[in-house]
Amino acid sequence: MKKLIPLILSSLLLVTSFTGCGNRVTNEYYDAHFFGFDTYITLRFAKEDADGKAISEEYLKNTADECAAILNDIDLLLSAHNEDSQIYALNREINMMVDSSGELLSVLDTAYTISELTNGAYDPTLGDLVELWNVSDGGPVPEDVEIMESLLHTGTDKIVVKGNTISKVDSLTKIDFGGVGKGYATQELLKYLSTTDIPYGLVSLGGNIGVFGTKEDGETYKVGIKDPNDPEGIIGYLYLSNGFLSVSGDYERYFEEDGVRYHHIIDPVTGYPAESGLRSVACVSSNGAAADALSTALFVMGEEEALKLYEDGTLVFEAIFVTDANEIILTDGLMKNGSFELTNDNYTIFGAPAENN
Ligand code: ADP
Ligand code: MG
Numbered sequence: 001m002k003k004l005i006p007l008i009l010s011s012l013l014l015v016t017s018f019t020g021c022g023n024r025v026t027n028e029y030y031d032a033h034f035f036g037f038d039t040y041i042t043l044r045f046a047k048e049d050a051d052g053k054a055i056s057e058e059y060l061k062n063t064a065d066e067c068a069a070i071l072n073d074i075d076l077l078l079s080a081h082n083e084d085s086q087i088y089a090l091n092r093e094i095n096m097m098v099d100s101s102g103e104l105l106s107v108l109d110t111a112y113t114i115s116e117l118t119n120g121a122y123d124p125t126l127g128d129l130v131e132l133w134n135v136s137d138g139g140p141v142p143e144d145v146e147i148m149e150s151l152l153h154t155g156t157d158k159i160v161v162k163g164n165t166i167s168k169v170d171s172l173t174k175i176d177f178g179g180v181g182k183g184y185a186t187q188e189l190l191k192y193l194s195t196t197d198i199p200y201g202l203v204s205l206g207g208n209i210g211v212f213g214t215k216e217d218g219e220t221y222k223v224g225i226k227d228p229n230d231p232e233g234i235i236g237y238l239y240l241s242n243g244f245l246s247v248s249g250d251y252e253r254y255f256e257e258d259g260v261r262y263h264h265i266i267d268p269v270t271g272y273p274a275e276s277g278l279r280s281v282a283c284v285s286s287n288g289a290a291a292d293a294l295s296t297a298l299f300v301m302g303e304e305e306a307l308k309l310y311e312d313g314t315l316v317f318e319a320i321f322v323t324d325a326n327e328i329i330l331t332d333g334l335m336k337n338g339s340f341e342l343t344n345d346n347y348t349i350f351g352a353p354a355e356n357n
Contacts, residue, residue: 029201030057032064036071037182038081039206043067043189046213050199063196067189067203074185077104078177080127090166091127091174097166105164107289111180114293115156117315121305122297123268125154127174133273135264138255147271154268178264183246183292186210190288207247207295210288211240220339226251227344228279228322235322236342238334244288248295249280249322265299276302282320284334291317303329322347 032043043064049055079085086104090097111124128150132142142150158173159166177184182205189203190212200213202221211221220241224234228251238245250263250273267274281298285291294317298306303321310319310331320340321329329350334340342349 030060042204045198045201078181094171110289118297121300122293127176130176151271179296180293182208184289187288209245235344239339243286244291246291246295247282248299274300280322285317
């Protein structure tokens with residue numbers, strides 16, 4: 001089960017900002033931490049505006065409060081657990097529902113696109129299976145027959161969108177946006193922040209980070225990627241200058257039964273937790289919702305299929321794969337620009353020159 005631990009030890013270890021000149025320990029950021037969206041949230045805002053003038057504490061605090069309000073609204077739209085949410089209502093609805101805001105349709109659209117491009121490895125219609133597995137509350141392992149029954153009601157063909165009408169072809173199908181919601185929310189926060197006086201910073205929602213604005217000195221953020229074998233430690237650092245990072249791992253949420261670990265990322269083909277040989281996937285993309293859905297999909301697909309998708313180029317992303325053989329595979333973009341730094345001797349980077357291993 002997910003442990004309630006401080007953000008610093010949450011999915012991503014946010015270390016510090018970093019420049020070519022070395023580590024910086026400055027007071028340039030205002031940090032806000034709170035719990036929401038079923039995860040730890042950190043907002044990090046530059047304290048000076050684009051002209052170098054100090055931004056008032058009150059303005060920074062109000063901006064953080066507005067971010068919390070935005071997250072609250074998104075939760076009311078997308079959460080499968082929040083009894084007041086639109087998704088909760090849709091999942092209990094027999095027939096159809098009209099969404100006037102369009103926001104739900106936009107998330108559904110991204111989810112369906114990623115689902116299609118990953119051959120269903122990411123599947124937003126696994127709601128019933130996710131409830132059946134009950135991983136967040138410790139299981140227990142469902143009966144095979146229950147899993148088979150539940151699988152009959154999954155698939156994006158069971159929920160159809162026409163105009164702004166969402167129709168349930170199968171009344172038992174349930175949507176679960178657990179694999180895309182935090183990434184979408186990260187993206188929405190950045191959209192809002194771009195309208196404020198805050199010139200740069202980042203937001204972190206559990207395993208999802210979004211970096212906004214650019215500093216004149218080309219600063220990047222140094223993000224620790226957790227060690228699946230020891231989630232209080234890291235395998236190394238990713239240097240992120242813009243865009244979104246999302247991490248999916250089997251160590252994030254799980255329960256154990258008879259010595260077997262059952263984690264929260266389900267293979268939509270088997271209905272069981274995915275066994276793809278991967279322990280975690282970190283995905284970088286310019287789209288937050290896509291990064292999130294993709295990290296889940298790539299985890300299910302496994303290294304080989306995931307790299308095929310990367311090379312195919314239809315979806316533009318970079319990724320770090322950590323295998324159960326303690327190997328790290330980097331996509332070409334990360335390998336070439338050296339944005340990942342290995343710091344853990346228990347791991348080797350596959351294909352890297354010997355001195356990097
Ligand atoms: P986290 O929730 O820890 O950030 P992910 O982004 O990988 O991790 O999302 C996992 C969540 O997505 C699960 O808890 C579940 O709600 C949902 N989910 C599980 N398997 C799939 C899948 N194959 N496709 C889409 N969503 C999934
Ligand atoms: Mg995800």
